[in-house]
Amino acid sequence: MNTKTYSNEPIDILLVEDNPGDVRLTEEAFKEGRIENNIYVTKDGIEALEFVRNEGEYEDAPRPDLVLLDLNLPRKNGDEVLEVLKGDDDLKCIPVVVLTSSKAEEDIVKSYRHHANAYLTKPIDPDEFIETIRSFEEFWFSVVRLPPVDEGE
Numbered sequence: 469m470n471t472k473t474y475s476n477e478p479i480d481i482l483l484v485e486d487n488p489g490d491v492r493l494t495e496e497a498f499k500e501g502r503i504e505n506n507i508y509v510t511k512d513g514i515e516a517l518e519f520v521r522n523e524g525e526y527e528d529a530p531r532p533d534l535v536l537l538d539l540n541l542p543r544k545n546g547d548e549v550l551e552v553l554k555g556d557d558d559l560k561c562i563p564v565v566v567l568t569s570s571k572a573e574e575d576i577v578k579s580y581r582h583h584a585n586a587y588l589t590k591p592i593d594p595d596e597f598i599e600t601i602r603s604f605e606e607f608w609f610s611v612v613r614l615p616p617v618d619e620g621e
Contacts, residue, residue, distance in 0.1 A: 494597075498605060503610070516544075547575075565584065
């Protein structure tokens with residue numbers, strides 16, 4: 469098992485988001501944060517699953533330390549991606565945080581039933597959005613202990 473020392477190694481984050489504005493805001497917030505990170509972006513659920521499975525153009529992609537997942541995605545929506553990730557023994561330990569504009573109680577309940585690790589609602593205001601990402605970064609990478617990367621299992 470390989471455990472990253474988050475103060476020394478960059479965190480690999482997979483952002484699954486089809487809205488270019490939200491991608492830009494998220495990247496900006498993480499860029500200004502205190503934790504060094506690499507953000508990889510996929511624009512739909514099919515690409516996200518190819519990324520985590522190292523398929524197609526993503527065969528050399530790193531295993532993400534964390535997935536930020538929008539629910540409203542083309543081709544395969546976030547609920548379907550979450551269900552696949554958490555149903556796969558090789559992928560289920562990757563923390564998945566739903567980051568979406570939906571405040572619908574049914575989406576929140578469904579996400580947690582599919583074993584999301586957290587559910588964040590995107591604020592409409594860009595400054596609030598950036599502050600949400602910074603708070604998230606502080607919590608997930610300074611307080612929470614992420615699972616080690618399993619090698620050879």
